[in-house]
Amino acid sequence: MSFLLIIPIMQGGVIAYVNVINPTPEQMEAFKWIDENTPADSVFLATMDDAYLLIGNTHRKDVLLWKTIYQGMMGNPPTLKEKEMTEIEVKTIFTTSQPNEAYYFLEKNNITYIYIRKDMHQQGLGLYLPTDTHFKTLIVTGDAAVYQYIPNPPLKGEKAKINFTGDPEYEKITSFIEKFWNGYSYSESGGYTPKEDDTAKDLEFGSAFKGCYDSNAMIAVLYAKLSSKTGDTKFKERSDYLIEWLEYKQMENGSFPGGMPPAEYTLTTAQTIYPLKDLKTSETEKIVNKGLQFIENQINDEDIKIAANKESSQFMGTDYLKLKTKSQVGGISPDKKLVYNVIEKQKGDGSWTSTAYENIEILKGL
Structure with a gap:
């Protein structure tokens, strides 16, 4: 058991060392908004690098960094299979071109909010966050954006294209x-x-x-x-x-x-x-x-x-x-x-x- 604890603690130390960077003013603006407008027990989706800053500046919990690093530091290390599964699921959410697949893993991991940096609107999830009604836009600062996942949106999409014949x-x-x-x-x-x-x-x-x-x-x-x-x-x-x-x-x-x-x-x-x-x-x-x-x-x-x-x-x-x-x-x-x-x-x-x-x-x- 003590050996299992040492590994995540060492990992946490390495992560902390690598990721001690100062967030930009626009990132801090997003973090301030999160701190003031989301519940303290909210679960966020973020990349590993973004999650370190997110947790450090808002004290909110993400899925990836929390599962693979912090959970172990608190005496409840995940199994290797759990760690690998979380990494796969988070990567899938961010990269899939199939929204239904993203919805499934968002709900499986109890994710309510999504934090993305400025270059992530150009692929995968970032392409449909601004259009899909499963996502509400909360703050967009330039360097960062925060969206809320809505499992059952009041406005449904998936309507067919208009086929008009006439003039x-x-x-x-x-x-x-x-x-x-x-x-x-x-x-x-x-x-x-x-x-x-x-x-x-x-x-x-x-x-x-x-x-x-x-x-x-x-x-x-x-x-x-x-x-x-x-x-x-x-x-x-x-x-x-x-x-x-x-x-x-x-x-x-x-x-x-x-x-x-x-x-x-x-x-x-x-x-x-x-x-x-x-x-x-x-x-x-x-x-x-x-x-x-x-x-x-x-x-x-x-x-x-x-x-x-x-x-x-x-x-x-x-x-x-x-x-x-x-x-x-x-x-x-x-x-x-x-x-x-x-x-x-x-x-x-x-x-x-x-x-x-x-x-x-x-x-x-x-």
Whole structure:
């Protein structure tokens, strides 16, 4: 028995030595949120490296590190088979492309919360966390994100693609959009590979983060209009579903995250709620008002944060993302201080940056 105890204690010492690193401010923001908003006995899913920081900063329990290291340190070491099984199950949850397999192991291990770092939205579980209704988005800081697993979500997905026959133009539009249906929403597949040092370009062209909330809002509005034009109820049903899905996926603070690594961007929130204003239903008004409150909280007189925890996207030079955020938010705001601030930064030749499409995007908001 004493020999069995020595092994995990030694393992724990090695883990502690290797993983004594300082978490980033954005990781600390997530840990603070966890500490203040989750029960002390919560069980988390995290990688081995992330779990060490998670346990150290929140005193919550994960599955992998707790089973393979800490359980032994507390006098109840797992068998080799139990240790190996836990490692396999955690790896499967993170890497499987079959959501039902992930659900099974999440429930088997009594996992309620999922903590992932910034590079984990690009494969396996990370691809469907933003879309699948089994997961509620709780906080997204850039370096980290926390989701809650919902075993029996109130909103079910797995709906079939829409197959429309009729007006040739509407057929083309529908056929193209339905290529991106994932069972819960519409999301891009493949495309631009994001660079961490170019947040603006990722928000413009990136496709690694599959939330695509702004695109789904536009599709909801488009399908509502197609239903009126064609009389086909499938469009109205899908539009109503997407609005429910957006309400479900909207974060508690009103934001819709985006980008890679994802964060609670002011711009993605504005771009999501803006098209919904046309529908003027009680459901869309609820989403819009909640989003507007989030946006309002990012505004300080003539300035605006690009995300809940980000003042700007770069330290020097023209901050295109900030200018675009100001112009698009200013365009839907009754207070025009942000718009005037953008105009004041316009150069003598009428441009803001040296890139044509960036100037067009800024102008679109005005």
